[in-house]
Amino acid sequence: MENIALIESFSEFKDDKLIDRVTLMAILEDVFRSALKKKYGEDDNFDIIVNPDKGDLEIWRNRVVVADGEVEDPNQEISLTEARKIEPDFEVGEDVSEEVKLVDLGRRAILALRQNLISKIHEHDNTNIFKHFKELEGEIYTAEVHHIRHRAIILLDDEGNEIVLPKDRQIPSDFFRKGDNVKGIIESVELKGNKPTIILSRTAPVFLEKLFEQEIPEVFDGLITIQNVVRVPGEKAKVAVDTYDDRIDPVGACVGMKGSRIHSIVRELGNENIDVINFTNNDQLYITRALSPAKITSIKLDEENKTAEVMLKPEEVSKAIGRGGHNIRLAGQLTGYEIDVFREGVEEDVELKEFSDEIEDWVIKEFSRVGLDTAKSVLEQDLEDLIRITDLEEETIKEVLKVLNEEFEE
Template sequence: MDSNKLVESFAEFAKSKNIDRPTVIRILEDVFRAVMIGKFGNSDNFDIIINLDKGDLQIWRFREVIADDAADAGAPNKIPLSEARKIEADFEIGEELSEEIKISDFGRRLIVTAKQMLIQKIRELEKEALYNKYEQLVGCLVSAEVNQILSKEIILLDDENNELFLPNSEQIPKDQFKKGEHIRAVICRITFNNGIPRVILSRTSPLFLERLFENEIPEIQDGLIAIKKIVRDPGARAKVAVETFDDRIDPVGACVGIKGSRIHGITKELQYENIDIINYTDNLELYIARALNPACINRVEQNDDRVSVYLDPDQVALAIGKGGQNIKLAGLLIGKEIDVYRDIPTHLEQHDILLTEFSDTIEPWILEELHKVGLDSARSVLALPKATLEERVDLEEETIDEIYAILDQALNS
């Protein structure tokens, strides 16, 4: 292969990878200097001239003419007079000899090596460019096309055909995609696999929901409404605390939109995840009450890292939610553990017994299961039909029958 064809082919390849001209020239020069070091031992006395427009490559070697018996006759940048006169008969000592080196002089092995080095340099630049591009975009929303659906992840392509990865763990449980489909996700992080950067996307991150809100709610884009915090159980439920800097704006209403017009597109993107939008406040007791909606609380007792919430018996299940989901998300939103207690009127307290009194007859883990669903006294358990209790707790029917028998005997003895 002659030098013109080599430069042309490399320039075309680099162009297809969006590598700029100065970088292409620098790579070509670096590679050929490495080849010259391999052939001649150094590259200091060589000039490389590259013209990408013409696909032209010229390599010039410069050496000083010295006497045949000079001490430095073997130096790479020197040439004995006798050898210089074989090239041109009128050379004299002290003159500079310049000669063009043809790429064909390198031999086939070095030419193949040069081609491999050029390709490798481009691959390295691609990795660097990919990392530099997405390292600045971590936390941003992107749209990419599904290219491959694998057992553990989905591989997507961006508009420059870079591969992006959406692991199963970062997908909403109800997500189902087809090849060629465009999906939205947030750039979660960049990892490395054998030195190759992998751009990891997420649809479960609270940031994904935050970016969707920013896209859909003009007041958030304009800075009139701020998102204080988001917590999620992806695909099931989310709580979003918002506040406004303009008293004329209802932040919750603005986010929901007329008849839910704004929030509908977001919930649809999230596979119809239920989204509770909460008006943020510095008043912790009020904030807790809003976070535990739709339950109505009676009072709150605050500790350092926990809060105790007291509710009417019929509100306990609403506060806890299915599988404890509502109270878990509310706790994450306010940043404290929430303990829920039935607020039993004083005149009824003497007719009930707290479940903690049964620690000798009922195993602690069973009592914990009952407490998780807001049951903290004997009457609160007995007030529920057995079928209802079976739905709420992960206990065998036989165990539940035994619990009812123990509690009933205690109240009636």
């Protein structure tokens, strides 16, 4: 009974853990073998008998009887006199099995056993949690805000598992309070030490893809497939969809009547503007669709270098570029082409890089980043728009406009 009482005291904290009694007893055996090895130097001559149904555990030490005065290894051998104290009819050369009571290990050893057991159970729990969440990578998960830090939000799920939502995985417009439910994608799961670190993301393109699966039955059922997703989180996204069923309009099915189907996705992503376009293997048509809502006059492709020169009417240029250059940048990411915009009917124009002796390279690169590669493409924009879509100071932009205007005045 001594063993049972001690084991029950060891296992009293298992009730709030996801561990069954059989697993607990296996961990107990491992822990006790470690203790025996520490006390006796080895454990191979010990039998540990576990009875998970009763919650009992017995330890038996096996030794060989030797003549009195000839004991060389007290752990492996027992003198005849000591053996006959156990049973009076033992003879030299026979095997003796003697039960080891846990209390015989001493108070300090029992405390160490308990600490080792707790550590092993935590390790078991952490391994199970790691495996569970590793299988959920790339899936949508919801948890509650527990603590808000400067660089991350700490979430807890219904099982009390800690999940981290880093600042750079949050949509810029996200604002959460303690107790709020947060939805995201399980982006990564790693073991740091013995503790699993679970990272949630709301900015990953796959989060948008999974929201489509969740909200649009045809996507969930596989009737509509998502070919590619690109995003500027919280600002704009483009989703290319396709179907093998000619009777289905994939764009219409995803958007819904008056945007009814996509509305909940837009709201979840902080009013992110989502363009849904039909995928095609025709690169020219694909780029045309990707630059929507701009209407394109013509396209010249270089398939080898993956570049596209797009001709538009002047009034369509700003639509193609989009606010902050998001539209043209996302179109390039979606199609895999580097897209350059040219204005139809503008015969006299000069590329910005021709002004490198008067305008610094980093300034030219910033204009190019938002799709403004020529002098007239810059001059056609209002000063306020240039300030808004670039990361340049007003004085810098004014100086550039002065240089460009002087070129055309000549």
